Amino acid sequence: MNADIFLWLAQDGVTNGAIYALLALALLLVFAVTRVIFVPQGEFITFAALSLSMLEAGRVPGTIYILAIGGLAAAAIEGFGAARSRAWRRLPRIAALYVVLPLAVALLVAWAAPRKPDQWLQVLLVLAMVVPLGPIVYRVAYQPLASASVLVLFIASMAVHYVLVGLSLVFFGGEGLRSSPFWDARFKLGVLEVSAQSLWVLAASLVLIVALWLLFEHTIYGKALRATAINRVGARLVGIPTALTGQLSFLLAAFIGAVSGILIAPITTLYYDTGFIIGLKGFVGAILGGMASYPLAALGALGVGLLESFSSFWASAYKETIVFGLIVPVLVWLSLRSRHVEEEEERE
Amino acid sequence: MSAALELEGFSVAYGKVEALHHASLRVAEGAIVTVIGPNGAGKTTLLGAIMGLLPSKGRLHYAGAALEGAPTEERVARGMCLVPERRELFAELSVHDNLLLGGFHRRREGARALAADMAQVYARFPKLEERASQLAGTLSGGERQMLALGRALMAKPRLLLLDEPSLGLAPRIVREIYHIIADLKRTGVSMLLVEQNARAALQVADYAYVLEVGDIVLQGPAAELAGHPRVIETYLGLSSAAPRAGAS
Ligand SMILES: Nc1ncnc2c1ncn2[C@@H]1O[C@H](COP(=O)(O)OP(=O)(O)OP(=O)(O)O)[C@@H](O)[C@H]1O
Ligand SMILES: [Mg+2]
Numbered sequence: 001m002n003a004d005i006f007l008w009l010a011q012d013g014v015t016n017g018a019i020y021a022l023l024a025l026a027l028l029l030v031f032a033v034t035r036v037i038f039v040p041q042g043e044f045i046t047f048a049a050l051s052l053s054m055l056e057a058g059r060v061p062g063t064i065y066i067l068a069i070g071g072l073a074a075a076a077i078e079g080f081g082a083a084r085s086r087a088w089r090r091l092p093r094i095a096a097l098y099v100v101l102p103l104a105v106a107l108l109v110a111w112a113a114p115r116k117p118d119q120w121l122q123v124l125l126v127l128a129m130v131v132p133l134g135p136i137v138y139r140v141a142y143q144p145l146a147s148a149s150v151l152v153l154f155i156a157s158m159a160v161h162y163v164l165v166g167l168s169l170v171f172f173g174g175e176g177l178r179s180s181p182f183w184d185a186r187f188k189l190g191v192l193e194v195s196a197q198s199l200w201v202l203a204a205s206l207v208l209i210v211a212l213w214l215l216f217e218h219t220i221y222g223k224a225l226r227a228t229a230i231n232r233v234g235a236r237l238v239g240i241p242t243a244l245t246g247q248l249s250f251l252l253a254a255f256i257g258a259v260s261g262i263l264i265a266p267i268t269t270l271y272y273d274t275g276f277i278i279g280l281k282g283f284v285g286a287i288l289g290g291m292a293s294y295p296l297a298a299l300g301a302l303g304v305g306l307l308e309s310f311s312s313f314w315a316s317a318y319k320e321t322i323v324f325g326l327i328v329p330v331l332v333w334l335s336l337r338s339r340h341v342e343e344e345e346e347r348e
Numbered sequence: 349m350s351a352a353l354e355l356e357g358f359s360v361a362y363g364k365v366e367a368l369h370h371a372s373l374r375v376a377e378g379a380i381v382t383v384i385g386p387n388g389a390g391k392t393t394l395l396g397a398i399m400g401l402l403p404s405k406g407r408l409h410y411a412g413a414a415l416e417g418a419p420t421e422e423r424v425a426r427g428m429c430l431v432p433e434r435r436e437l438f439a440e441l442s443v444h445d446n447l448l449l450g451g452f453h454r455r456r457e458g459a460r461a462l463a464a465d466m467a468q469v470y471a472r473f474p475k476l477e478e479r480a481s482q483l484a485g486t487l488s489g490g491e492r493q494m495l496a497l498g499r500a501l502m503a504k505p506r507l508l509l510l511d512e513p514s515l516g517l518a519p520r521i522v523r524e525i526y527h528i529i530a531d532l533k534r535t536g537v538s539m540l541l542v543e544q545n546a547r548a549a550l551q552v553a554d555y556a557y558v559l560e561v562g563d564i565v566l567q568g569p570a571a572e573l574a575g576h577p578r579v580i581e582t583y584l585g586l587s588s589a590a591p592r593a594g595a596s
Contacts, residue, residue: 085417220448220455227438227449234436236401238503239424239453 007192009309015198015267016281017305018205019260023282024301025212025294026256031286032229033249035150036142039157042279043164044254048130048261049270050168053177055122060113062171063129064106069167070136071102077140098136105129119182127258134254135247137164142250143243161276168272181266201263208259209298212252225249281308281323288330351409352377352507352538353398358406360390360397367393369562370406375507375538375555380529382541382549382570384583385559391542392433394559395509398540399423399430410507425453427506431513433542435496439485443476446484446495450502462502469498472528490517497525507538514545526552546583550574558583 023041030038051061075098082090105128112125141160145153181197188194215222228235228245236242257279264270264278285301304323311322353375360368368390375381383391397404400420408416415423438446447469451462470477473494479487484495497513510529514522522545529539529552543549549570550556556573558566566576573579 220452223441223445223449224452227441227445230438230440231436233401233432233434234438235449236420237399237424237430237432237436238449238499239421240449241419241421 004192005313009313010306011192011194011198013306013309014302015201015305016308017302018202019264019278020282020285020301020304021298022205022208022256022260023279024285024289024297025209026253027279027283027286028289028291028294028297029212029225030249030253031291033225034138034142034146034153034246036153037150037157037283038250038253039154039161039276039279040137040164041253041257041282042275042277043161043168044130044133044257044275045261045264045278046168046172046270046272046275047133048126048258049179049265049275050172050177050272051126051129052122052262052265053179053270054172055109055113055117055125056119056179058114058116060110061126061129062167063126064109065171066164066167067102067129067133067136068106070133070140071098074098074136074139077144098139102132102136105132123262126262127255130258130261131251131254134250134252134257137254138247138250143246146242146246165273165276172272174272176269176271177265178269179265197266201267204259204263208256221248277320281305284323284327287327287334290334350377350412351375352379352411353540354407354409355398356407358394358397358404358408360393360402360404362393362402367562368397368404371559371562371564373557373564375540378533378536378538379554380533380539380541380552381555381557382543382553383557383559384543384546384549384579386582388561389559390562391559392511395430395432395511395540395542398509399428421453424503427504428509429500429503429505429507430509431496431500431511433511433515435492437484437492437495437499440483442481443484443487443495444480446499447476447502450499451504454502454504465502465504469501472501472524473498490521493517494521497528501528505537507540508532510539510541510543512542512544514543514548522548546579547574550579550584 023045027038027041030036030041047063047066051063054061075094078094078098079091082088082094109125109129112121117125137160141156142153145156148156181195182200186193186195216226224235224240225245225248227238228240228242232242235245260278261275268274281304282301285304286297288300288303289295289297304326307326308319308323312319315322351374353373355371355373358368358371358373359366371394373381373383383394385391393402396402398408400415400418400423404416406416408414410423410426410428413426415426438449441449447466448462451465454462470480475491476494476498479491484492487495493513493515500508513525513529517525526548529541532539541549541553550573551570553570556568556570557564558573558579566573566578568576574584
C-alpha cells in the first residue's frame with residue numbers, strides 16, 4: 001500500500017464514518033430518552049435517499065404514501081383515545097397534525113415532482129416528507145408501550161423495521177438508485193484528491209453535531225430531553241411531558257436519518273433495504289461508545305468507517321464480517337463491566 | 349374555607365395489593381396539613397398518586413377542578429408540586445440546570461422571572477450557589493435535599509407536597525426548611541406535609557391525619573391531635589416516655 005492509496009482509503013473512511021457518527025448520536029439520543037433501540041433508523045436513510053433520487057428523475061416518491069398511511073394510523077389512535085375520554089376539544093389539533101399536515105406535504109410533493117425543482121428545493125421536500133415520520137412512528141408504535149421493558153421495546157423496533165422495509169419495497173420497488181452529487185468537483189490537496197461531496201458530508205456532519213451540542217447544553221428543551229433520559233420520574237415531577245420528549249427525540253432521529261440519507265445518496269447506490277446496514281454501522285459505533293457517551297459514540301463510529309474502508313482494501317470479502325465482528329469483544333467487555341456495577345449497587 | 353385539595357374514596361394499588369384504602373382527605377386553601385404514620389403506612393404512596401405518578405381510584409379535586417386521570421405534567425402546570433422522598437434529582441446535570449428545570453412549566457414567563465426566582469433560592473441556600481456548576485449527583489445528602497426543595501420552589505407551586513423534607517438533615521438546616529414552610533404559608537401556598545418528625549410537623553400544621561396500613565385512623569386540628577393519647581404514645585413516644593425511663 002502506498003501513501004496515495006492510504007490517504008484515499010482514509011478519506012473514504014472518514015466520510016462514511018462522519019455519517020455513522022451522526023447515526024450513532026441519534027441512536028444514543030433515542031435510547032437515552034425513550035429506552036428504545038431504534039432499529040428502524042436505517043429506513044429513514046433509505047426513504048430520504050430514494051426520495052431524493054426519484055425527485056431528481058422527476059418522479060413522485062412513494063414516501064408520500066408512507067407518510068399518509070402513518071399519519072392516518074396516528075390520527076386513528078389519537079382520535080380513539082380522545083373519543084374514549086370524551087376530549088372532543090383535542091380533535092381539531094389531532095386532525096391538523098396527523099391528517100392535514102401529512103396530506104398537504106404529500107400533495108405539494110406530488111405537484112412539485114414532475115416540475116423538477118432545484119436541488120435545494122428537492123432536499124427541503126425530502127426533509128418535509130421524512131422528518132414527520134419520526135414522531136408518527138413514535139406515536140403509533142412506541143408511545144403505547146412507553147413503560148414496557150427494553151426487550152419489549154426492542155421487539156417492537158424489529159416489527160416496525162420489517163413493516164417499514166416492506167412498505168419501502170412496495171413503494172420504491174427493487175431497483176437501486178443513486179442521486180447526482182451536490183457539487184461535482186475534486187480538489188488536489190498535495191497528493192490527496194478530495195471530492196467535493198465528501199467535504200459536504202464532513203461539513204454537514206460537523207454543523208449538525210455542533211447544533212446538537214448547542215441544543216443540549218444551551219436550551220431548556222435540550223436540557224429537558226437530557227433530564228428525561230437521566231431521571232424519568234424527576235422529569236415528570238417538574239412538568240416535562242414525557243410523551244412529548246419521546247416524540248421530540250424521534251423527530252431529531254428522523255431528521256438526522258434523513259440528512260444522512262441525503263448526504264449518502266450521491267455516494268452509494270441504495271436499494272429499498274440498504275439503510276438498515278448503514279444504520280447498523282452507526283449502531284456499532286454507539287455500542288463502541290458503551291451506549292452512554294456521545295463523544296465516544298462519535299469516535300467509535302468514525303473508527304467503524306475507517307475500519308470498513310481499510311478492510312475493504314485488504315479483505316474486501318470480509319468487510320462486513322470484520323465491522324460487525326467488532327461488536328463481540330465490546331459486548332463482552334460491557335457485560336463484564338455492568339456486572340461489576342450491579343455488585344457495587346448491591347453493596348450500598 | 350374552600351379546599352385546595354379534596355380526596356374522596358381515594359384508593360391506590362400496586363398490582364393487586366391495595367396500599368391505600370378509600371382515603372378521604374382535605375387541604376383547605378392556604379393551610380398546612382400533615383399526614384403522620386409508621387413506616388409502610390402508605391404516605392409516599394398517597395403523595396405519588398396525588399401527583400399522578402401512580403394510578404388511583406376515587407375522587408380527586410384540586411382548586412375546584414376534577415383531575416382524576418390527568419397526566420402529571422398537567423397537575424404541575426396547574427400548580428401542584430412534590431418534593432419526593434427519593435428526591436429524584438437529575439444527577440448528571442449541574443445544580444444550576446436542576447433548578448432551571450424546576451421552572452420548566454413556567455418557561456414562557458421569560459428568563460428574567462426565572463432568574464429572579466433562582467436568585468431567591470440561592471439567597472435561601474447559599475450552599476447551592478457555591479455549588480451551582482457542580483453535578484447534582486456529587487452533592488452531599490443534605491445538599492441534595494436543599495436542591496430538591498429549591499427545585500420545587502422554582503415551580504412556584506400553589507399546592508406543595510413535601511415527603512419527609514427534613515430527613516437526615518442537620519438541625520440548623522431543618523430550622524431553615526421550617527422557616528421556608530412558614531414563609532410559603534404566608535404567601536398563600538397550601539401544603540401537605542409528610543414527616544417522620546411528628547413533633548415538628550404537628551407544630552407547624554393546622555390539621556393532621558394519622559395513616560396506618562393504608563387507612564386514615566385519626567384526624568383533627570393539629571394542636572388537638574398532638575394531645576391525643578394514641579398519638580403521644582405512638583408518634584411522640586420517646587420524649588413523653590423519657591421521664592419514666594428506668595422507673596420500671
Ligand atoms: N412499587 C411498589 N410495589 C409494591 N408495593 C409497594 C411499592 N411501593 C410501596 N409499596 C408498598 O406499599 C406500602 C406503602 O408504602 P409507602 O412507601 O407509601 O409507605 P410510607 O408510609 O411512605 O413509609 P415510610 O415512612 O417508610 O416512607 C408498603 O407496604 C410498601 O411495601
Ligand atoms: Mg415514605
